[in-house]
Amino acid sequence: MSDPLLSVKNLQVFFHLAQGTLKAIDGVSLDVKKGQIVGLVGESGGGKSMIGLSILRLVPEGGKIASGKIIFEGKNLLNLSEDEIRIIRGSYISMILQDPLTSLNPAFRIGPQMIDVLRLHKGYDKKEAELIAIEMLHNIGIPDPKKNIRKFPHQLSGGMRQRVVIAIAFSCSPKLIIADEPTTALDVTIQAQILQLLKNLSTEYQTSVLFITHDLGIVANLCDSVAVIYAGEIVETAQTSELFLNPKHPYTKALFQSILRHDKKQEHFYSIEGVMGSHIDWPDKCKFYPRCSEKLDGCEKTGSVEFVSYSPDHLVRCLKYE
Amino acid sequence: MEKKRKEKFLQIKRFLSNGKVLFGGIVLLLLAFTSISAPYIAPHDPNEQELTATKKPPFWIEGGDTNHILGTDSLGRDIFSRLLYGSRVAMFVAVVGTFFAGLIGVTLALLAGYYRGAVDNLISRFVDVWISFPPILLSIVLMAVLGTGITKVALAIILVDWTRFCRVIRGEVFNIREKDFILAARAIALGNLRIIVKEVFPNIVPLLIVLVTLEMGIAIIVEAILSFVGLSVEASIPAWGQMIALGRLYIHQAWWIMVFPMICIIISVLGLNLLGDGLREVLDPRLKVMGMK
Amino acid sequence: MNLKYIIKRLLYIITTLFGVSIITFVILRVIPGNPIAMMLPPQATQQDIIELKAQYGLDKAIPIQYGIWLINVVQGDFGVSIHMKQDVMELVIERLPATLELVLAATAIALILGIFIGTLSIMKKDTFLDKLGSLMAVLGLAIPDFLWGLLFIIFFGVFWHVLPISGRIASTDTLINITGFFLVDSLIKFDFKGFYSVFLHLILPAFSLALPLTAIVIRVIKSSLLEVVKEDYILLARVKGLAERVVIFIHALRNALIPTTTIVGVQFGFLMGGTVLVEIIYSWPGLGKLAVTAIITRDLPLIQGVVLVLAFIFVIVNLIVDLLYTFINPKIRYG
Numbered sequence: 026m027s028d029p030l031l032s033v034k035n036l037q038v039f040f041h042l043a044q045g046t047l048k049a050i051d052g053v054s055l056d057v058k059k060g061q062i063v064g065l066v067g068e069s070g071g072g073k074s075m076i077g078l079s080i081l082r083l084v085p086e087g088g089k090i091a092s093g094k095i096i097f098e099g100k101n102l103l104n105l106s107e108d109e110i111r112i113i114r115g116s117y118i119s120m121i122l123q124d125p126l127t128s129l130n131p132a133f134r135i136g137p138q139m140i141d142v143l144r145l146h147k148g149y150d151k152k153e154a155e156l157i158a159i160e161m162l163h164n165i166g167i168p169d170p171k172k173n174i175r176k177f178p179h180q181l182s183g184g185m186r187q188r189v190v191i192a193i194a195f196s197c198s199p200k201l202i203i204a205d206e207p208t209t210a211l212d213v214t215i216q217a218q219i220l221q222l223l224k225n226l227s228t229e230y231q232t233s234v235l236f237i238t239h240d241l242g243i244v245a246n247l248c249d250s251v252a253v254i255y256a257g258e259i260v261e262t263a264q265t266s267e268l269f270l271n272p273k274h275p276y277t278k279a280l281f282q283s284i285l286r287h288d289k290k291q292e293h294f295y296s297i298e299g300v301m302g303s304h305i306d307w308p309d310k311c312k313f314y315p316r317c318s319e320k321l322d323g324c325e326k327t328g329s330v331e332f333v334s335y336s337p338d339h340l341v342r343c344l345k346y347e
Numbered sequence: 348m349e350k351k352r353k354e355k356f357l358q359i360k361r362f363l364s365n366g367k368v369l370f371g372g373i374v375l376l377l378l379a380f381t382s383i384s385a386p387y388i389a390p391h392d393p394n395e396q397e398l399t400a401t402k403k404p405p406f407w408i409e410g411g412d413t414n415h416i417l418g419t420d421s422l423g424r425d426i427f428s429r430l431l432y433g434s435r436v437a438m439f440v441a442v443v444g445t446f447f448a449g450l451i452g453v454t455l456a457l458l459a460g461y462y463r464g465a466v467d468n469l470i471s472r473f474v475d476v477w478i479s480f481p482p483i484l485l486s487i488v489l490m491a492v493l494g495t496g497i498t499k500v501a502l503a504i505i506l507v508d509w510t511r512f513c514r515v516i517r518g519e520v521f522n523i524r525e526k527d528f529i530l531a532a533r534a535i536a537l538g539n540l541r542i543i544v545k546e547v548f549p550n551i552v553p554l555l556i557v558l559v560t561l562e563m564g565i566a567i568i569v570e571a572i573l574s575f576v577g578l579s580v581e582a583s584i585p586a587w588g589q590m591i592a593l594g595r596l597y598i599h600q601a602w603w604i605m606v607f608p609m610i611c612i613i614i615s616v617l618g619l620n621l622l623g624d625g626l627r628e629v630l631d632p633r634l635k636v637m638g639m640k
Numbered sequence: 641m642n643l644k645y646i647i648k649r650l651l652y653i654i655t656t657l658f659g660v661s662i663i664t665f666v667i668l669r670v671i672p673g674n675p676i677a678m679m680l681p682p683q684a685t686q687q688d689i690i691e692l693k694a695q696y697g698l699d700k701a702i703p704i705q706y707g708i709w710l711i712n713v714v715q716g717d718f719g720v721s722i723h724m725k726q727d728v729m730e731l732v733i734e735r736l737p738a739t740l741e742l743v744l745a746a747t748a749i750a751l752i753l754g755i756f757i758g759t760l761s762i763m764k765k766d767t768f769l770d771k772l773g774s775l776m777a778v779l780g781l782a783i784p785d786f787l788w789g790l791l792f793i794i795f796f797g798v799f800w801h802v803l804p805i806s807g808r809i810a811s812t813d814t815l816i817n818i819t820g821f822f823l824v825d826s827l828i829k830f831d832f833k834g835f836y837s838v839f840l841h842l843i844l845p846a847f848s849l850a851l852p853l854t855a856i857v858i859r860v861i862k863s864s865l866l867e868v869v870k871e872d873y874i875l876l877a878r879v880k881g882l883a884e885r886v887v888i889f890i891h892a893l894r895n896a897l898i899p900t901t902t903i904v905g906v907q908f909g910f911l912m913g914g915t916v917l918v919e920i921i922y923s924w925p926g927l928g929k930l931a932v933t934a935i936i937t938r939d940l941p942l943i944q945g946v947v948l949v950l951a952f953i954f955v956i957v958n959l960i961v962d963l964l965y966t967f968i969n970p971k972i973r974y975g
């Protein structure tokens with residue numbers, strides 16, 4: 026078995042706020058193998074986007090990567106200089122941000138926003154870059170790309186804008202793409218098209234994908250393996266089929282139940298009892314137990330819970346299985 | 348009771364821990380102090396001419412002495428005493444000018460922002476026309492027509508600067524009117540006047556405080572400008588702008604005649620601006636006062 | 641740009657100028673103080689006063705006076721200056737280029753300096769540069785333009801004679817007046833020595849006028865950049881691997897400039913006012929100086945003419961700023 030393309034090890038991201046320390050990411054480890062699509066699921070505020078941004082070393086202001094390693098192709102990204110990490114960004118690892126409607130610069134036409142990455146990382150001149158950009162737009166199904174490349178973002182529909190953002194992400198054929206809920210803002214039919222597009226592109230370009238979502242339905246169709254995150258900690262990882270057949274962690278189970286309820290025409294995806302709340306200055310113990318339906322007497326007292334291997338590729342972090 | 352007092356204490360502490368507020372507050376207090384007590388603390392009569400001791404430099408420069416610590420002007424008048432008396436003029440126009448400019452501006456802004464429609468159109472249009480005059484030119488024209496005198500300077504400042512309050516506050520009233528509590532008050536049919544006074548006005552107070560401090564700085568500058576072109580107070584009343592205009596004639600022989608009143612103006616305006624800035628930070632960090640100079 | 645918008649703007653300009661002219665008229669005639677008495681020496685007789693009143697049409701009722709004045713103005717006749725015995729429009733046009741040259745130079749300096757310093761201090765947050773930018777923003781506003789002018793005069797007039805502190809050009813140089821903009825005129829004639837002299841003379845007055853505006857530009861740019869850098873498209877620019885300099889100076893700045901234009905438009909009016917003092921201090925033969933002379937000598941036709949022209953410039957500049965605003969904001973331009 027070869028080394029994974031990306032290996033996040035024991036990552037911690039802290040925000041030092043006036044009220045105390047918020048461990049937005051608290052000891053996350055995660056592997057993405059070559060050509061794989063890995064799903065990262067969890068509720069809003071769980072820290073999914075934060076993991077994606079940390080990999081590119083773009084943690085929002087106020088936050089700091091406190092410890093851990095991010096090994097990409099054998100190099101620890103956290104040890105690179107600012108110039109070195111900039112070369113990685115956009116060319117080796119790129120990211121599709123959460124909201125397609127606001128991720129394009131309203132003051133520039135589509136063209137220059139696509140061309141600048143190509144020129145920066147691939148050294149094309151302006152003409153070549155434009156030709157490639159037009160071809161990209163054509164490939165991802167934008168009609169009349171020659172005309173649309175001259176438009177401003179607000180003149181395109183949401184679905185079109187998302188396609189442009191995806192085109193930008195793929196344009197330098199990166200090894201890894203972090204796709205942060207790329208379809209949440211779109212309506213259902215376009216969602217399906219975009220997901221298909223993403224899948225095709227990742228096969229075509231041999232690109233690994235870290236796919237962030239809160240929608241287990243999408244994970245089932247798209248991902249090879251899954252990591253479930255809760256309040257900055259991964260609580261369970263497994264192959265997709267294994268996780269769907271055999272969910273172990275109470276939080277994972279609760280997520281599945283909420284889908285079932287959703288299918289029965291309930292409006293909200295996440296109708297798990299209670300709210301995640303904030304975990305500022307949270308002591309070393311399970312963060313989910315206040316909402317857990319299967320909690321044991323020990324949950325409140327025990328210190329940090331370690332991962333347990335349920336089967337070789339299936340890890341779970343819960344006192345029940347220790 | 349105890350708790351309330353403690354809260355108040357904490358609030359004051361919060362204000363004072365902002366360096367800008369502290370500096371600005373000290374400057375303002377100092378100005379108030381000198382303008383009230385000028386007759387008691389000034390070492391000389393500000394108009395007393397000592398013709399044997401003209402253009403004496405400040406005491407630390409050769410030829411100066413501690414009798415005139417900041418030197419004398421071209422007529423042998425004591426600069427330090429004149430500066431103290433000059434702060435009276437500055438404070439008078441700052442306080443009176445700002446108060447009435449604010450009164451007019453805020454009243455019209457409340458009416459325009461609250462009633463909107465035709466009232467707002469009329470008031471806003473009038474403001475638009477009014478600000479098309481370069482403000483300094485307008486105040487000079489007004490002074491030429493009104494004649495000199497300290498109350499007339501204040502009047503000119505009021506007539507020119509009420510628009511500053513009106514424009515900024517009107518926008519704020521527009522926003523506030525949409526808030527739930529105003530809609531609720533309207534729904535239970537409280538009188539309009541009552542809503543304006545009891546509900547809308549308290550909400551513009553933070554912005555108003557900031558505007559007032561900034562406007563006081565502007566008033567001091569305008570008075571200095573008018574004095575400078577010889578259209579402010581009577582020649583017998585010492586004012587900073589006048590001192591600057593006089594000193595300008597002698598900069599090659601006696602720079603101090605001009606420099607000290609300039610320093611007074613700069614520090615006063617700096618203090619008032621910083622006070623405004625600091626208060627804005629403390630009261631509401633989101634408040635923006637644009638278009639103010 | 642549709643027709644309705646253009647008509648609306650034109651109407652706005654016309655009503656504003658109409659309003660300005662009425663207010664000037666009223667202020668100069670209704671407020672106590674007899675302009676004729678002020679025009680004449682104290683020993684003038686009653687007969688003199690009546691004659692002079694008739695000569696300037698001041699014996700008629702104010703609305704009629706205004707009507708006559710307005711009809712003449714519409715035909716381009718602003719009357720004759722009482723004091724200088726010259727056509728008002730001629731006087732104004734003669735002085736206008738000097739003022740415009742000064743104001744435009746000041747605006748350019750303020751924009752370039754303000755944008756550069758404001759942007760740099762966002763990029764290099766909490767460094768020395770940032771602190772320097774904040775200091776400039778505070779001092780620029782606390783020291784009004786005429787005090788900057790006087791400070792420079794003390795410094796360059798008394799201590800360090802490297803820059804001229806009076807007039808538009810050295811008395812030893814002569815320029816052939818073509819446009820009235822001396823920088824342009826000297827270039828047209830390839831008179832580089834003249835150009836240099838004009839340039840040097842422009843520096844101090846232009847900087848005096850520019851520094852307060854620079855402070856405002858720094859503040860506006862900083863506060864709008866602080867908003868803009870939170871946007872997703874800025875994050876995407878960073879995700880793409882663009883250098884921070886490109887992210888801020890190109891991607892963020894373009895968006896931050898949109899609110900800046902409107903503020904500069906409003907400030908332009910203050911700048912036109914500021915020239916009054918700066919022109920006096922630097923003996924700059926412009927409109928501001930003319931206006932003060934007119935006011936002090938109670939030259940009614942001249943005051944009216946100058947005020948109206950200044951107000952006209954103000955509304956035109958604001959129109960240009962509005963057009964510029966729609967131009968740099970694609971959301972409006974491509975609706």
Ligand SMILES: Nc1ncnc2c1ncn2[C@@H]1O[C@H](COP(=O)(O)OP(=O)(O)OP(=O)(O)O)[C@@H](O)[C@H]1O
Nearest residue numbers: 040049068069070071072073074075076085086087
């Ligand atoms: N700038 C910030 N300052 C303080 N805390 C922050 C900041 N940005 C994010 N956080 C915290 O980090 C945690 C993780 O946020 P993140 O955006 O990664 O969640 P997410 O899983 O992507 O949620 P969503 O599904 O809503 O996108 C949250 O608890 C949030 O409160």
Ligand SMILES: [Mg+2]
Nearest residue numbers: 073074123205
């Ligand atoms: Mg997210």
